[in-house]
Amino acid sequence: MRAKLKIQGPALATVAIAALITGMMAAPVVANVTDKDVLNDQSTTGDVVSNGLGPRGQRYSPLKQVNTETVKSLSPKWAFSFGGEKQRGQESQPVVKDGVMYVTSSYSRIYAIDVRTGEELWQYDARLPDGIMPCCDVVNRGAALYDDLVIFGTLDAKLVALDIKTGKPRWKKTLGDYQAGYSYTAAPLIVKGMVVTGVSGGEFGIVGKVEARNAKNGELVWMRPTVEGHMGFLNGKENGITGGKANKTWPGDMWKNGGAATWLGGTYDPDTDRIFIGTGNPAPWNSHLRPGDNLYSTSRLAIDPDTGKIDWHFQTTPHDGWDYDGVNELISFDYTENGKTVKAAATADRNGFFYVLNRTNGKFIRGFPFVKNITWAKGLDKNGAPIFDPSNRPGDPKKMKKGESVFAVPSFLGGKNWMPMGYSQQTGLFYVPSNEWGMEIWNEPTAYKKGAAYLGAGFTIKPIFDDHIGALKAIDPKTGKVVWEYENPAPLWGGVLATAGNLVFMGNPEGYLMAFNAKTGEIEYKFNTGSGVVSSPITWEQDGEQFVTVVSGWGGAVPLWGGEVAKLVKNLNQGGSVWTFKLPK
Numbered sequence: 001m002r003a004k005l006k007i008q009g010p011a012l013a014t015v016a017i018a019a020l021i022t023g024m025m026a027a028p029v030v031a032n033v034t035d036k037d038v039l040n041d042q043s044t045t046g047d048v049v050s051n052g053l054g055p056r057g058q059r060y061s062p063l064k065q066v067n068t069e070t071v072k073s074l075s076p077k078w079a080f081s082f083g084g085e086k087q088r089g090q091e092s093q094p095v096v097k098d099g100v101m102y103v104t105s106s107y108s109r110i111y112a113i114d115v116r117t118g119e120e121l122w123q124y125d126a127r128l129p130d131g132i133m134p135c136c137d138v139v140n141r142g143a144a145l146y147d148d149l150v151i152f153g154t155l156d157a158k159l160v161a162l163d164i165k166t167g168k169p170r171w172k173k174t175l176g177d178y179q180a181g182y183s184y185t186a187a188p189l190i191v192k193g194m195v196v197t198g199v200s201g202g203e204f205g206i207v208g209k210v211e212a213r214n215a216k217n218g219e220l221v222w223m224r225p226t227v228e229g230h231m232g233f234l235n236g237k238e239n240g241i242t243g244g245k246a247n248k249t250w251p252g253d254m255w256k257n258g259g260a261a262t263w264l265g266g267t268y269d270p271d272t273d274r275i276f277i278g279t280g281n282p283a284p285w286n287s288h289l290r291p292g293d294n295l296y297s298t299s300r301l302a303i304d305p306d307t308g309k310i311d312w313h314f315q316t317t318p319h320d321g322w323d324y325d326g327v328n329e330l331i332s333f334d335y336t337e338n339g340k341t342v343k344a345a346a347t348a349d350r351n352g353f354f355y356v357l358n359r360t361n362g363k364f365i366r367g368f369p370f371v372k373n374i375t376w377a378k379g380l381d382k383n384g385a386p387i388f389d390p391s392n393r394p395g396d397p398k399k400m401k402k403g404e405s406v407f408a409v410p411s412f413l414g415g416k417n418w419m420p421m422g423y424s425q426q427t428g429l430f431y432v433p434s435n436e437w438g439m440e441i442w443n444e445p446t447a448y449k450k451g452a453a454y455l456g457a458g459f460t461i462k463p464i465f466d467d468h469i470g471a472l473k474a475i476d477p478k479t480g481k482v483v484w485e486y487e488n489p490a491p492l493w494g495g496v497l498a499t500a501g502n503l504v505f506m507g508n509p510e511g512y513l514m515a516f517n518a519k520t521g522e523i524e525y526k527f528n529t530g531s532g533v534v535s536s537p538i539t540w541e542q543d544g545e546q547f548v549t550v551v552s553g554w555g556g557a558v559p560l561w562g563g564e565v566a567k568l569v570k571n572l573n574q575g576g577s578v579w580t581f582k583l584p585k
């Protein structure tokens with residue numbers, strides 16, 4: 001007995017010291033990320049391994065430790081600075097695995113952070129060439145995790161895979177020629193061992209496409225162009241011309257620089273085994289140069305992940321003449337009607353209409369405006385096609401310097417722009433960060449020139465109400481009813497997070513992270529992060545406690561393109577930091 005004690009004493013002390021040293025020095029051990037981890041991401045609350053908290057992109061968490069009762073005591077645990085002299089817009093959604101957060105920032109930088117302490121584990125800065133051409137600020141919207149890799153896109157249109165433990169590059173691939181206007185800012189999507197990406201550059205006459213690569217080594221599996229007439233590829237072999245043949249819905253050679261950029265990336269629905277990805281404006285903006293529907297611009301595409309073929313498409317703005325990019329996320333959800341489950345998907349389009357589709361075949365179920373005073377269309381017909389108001393299309397300049405100007409609502413920055421909405425499984429409502437604004441828009445002559453803006457249009461964005469531009473709206477997808485609405489002075493530019501704690505989190509350009517009562521819209525919590533929030537918050541559980549994280553840093557497209565609205569927000573300060581919150585113990 002006594003002898004045992006003698007041995008046990010020093011042994012315990014040694015273990016304790018060893019544990020202390022380990023705690024101080026060792027980084028958390030991160031396990032490889034599997035397809036199953038990605039598919040189950042929404043229900044596995046100990047991590048967030050995908051953009052959108054699960055491949056369907058619902059941005060809903062079943063966590064409820066932080067709820068309408070407790071959220072008032074939510075407090076910052078740590079804040080992390082991106083550093084550097086360059087700041088600009090921070091639109092990133094972080095991901096978290098085994099106690100490590102991976103977060104991208106402006107200028108194609110990425111950081112690994114210990115979530116218990118806020119300490120940096122590694123940082124990787126992409127070396128960007130001079131002459132990159134991001135249209136809408138030097139943002140990045142997040143990374144993907146797969147196997148032992150962290151994968152993100154860069155402003156010079158590269159896809160970079162880093163070692164999850166060290167941040168050292170493992171493979172790098174080119175998505176497009178940055179000198180022709182290609183760039184990449186969206187979070188990549190993981191589907192069946194592949195990393196799926198789009199491209200940015202619709203304002204430079206690029207040709208939109210979707211690519212799927214083996215996520216472990218970056219080798220191309222398939223490529224699907226999103227402009228009619230261009231050839232797709234599967235395993236190095238030709239795999240059919242998109243749309244069957246050139247020229248069907250485009251005049252002359254206009255399809256060769258047709259735009260339809262897939263700049264926001266996509267979502268994946270395991271149920272129907274389809275990738276959903278949106279496409280931007282047809283190029284150029286001046287629609288009189290390209291009569292026709294201009295497929296597959298301003299559409300939602302359902303793509304078979306095994307072949308890269310387009311299964312169905314739904315075009316929200318045929319023959320777009322207002323830069324109403326149709327890139328907005330298509331979120332899968334089920335609802336019950338007349339005792340039957342409807343496999344639906346919803347999207348809030350830049351053109352101001354909210355669409356509910358049957359996600360098995362792309363058929364239109366219903367649609368309605370989610371912003372006020374829309375001018376360009378009088379409504380939607382029974383198939384969901386817009387009923388155009390021809391007097392509200394900007395005029396044909398022909399050879400003149402400037403065609404007839406119109407005042408269009410929404411503005412080209414959209415009833416909703418990139419900022420993702422959320423769907424609460426608890427309330428059955430969508431939470432849509434929207435903006436109420438319009439624009440003077442006119443057309444001008446233009447011609448394609450590699451690496452030059454290809455718009456053929458001029459514009460000035462203006463507010464349409466005196467007291468607000470931003471409006472977070474809780475929308476019932478079964479009826480189109482706006483259940484509640486929060487009005488924000490500055491335009492909203494950040495995503496939404498819904499939780500089972502009956503909360504909806506969202507940031508605003510004024511710097512606040514806010515939590516709303518998901519049922520009533522009452523503000524239950526707000527905290528100022530010191531710079532504008534234009535990113536998407538996340539939540540997860542660590543050591544039995546619920547954490548909430550949001551990235552702060554004002555910027556994005558509004559200060560660059562916002563016309564009179566840009567003047568209204570010119571005093572908002574830039575920044576670049578990650579804020580992590582939890583309840584006091």
Ligand code: CA
Nearest residue numbers: 041044047048
């Ligand atoms: Ca998870």
Ligand code: CA
Nearest residue numbers: 202280281325
């Ligand atoms: Ca565009």
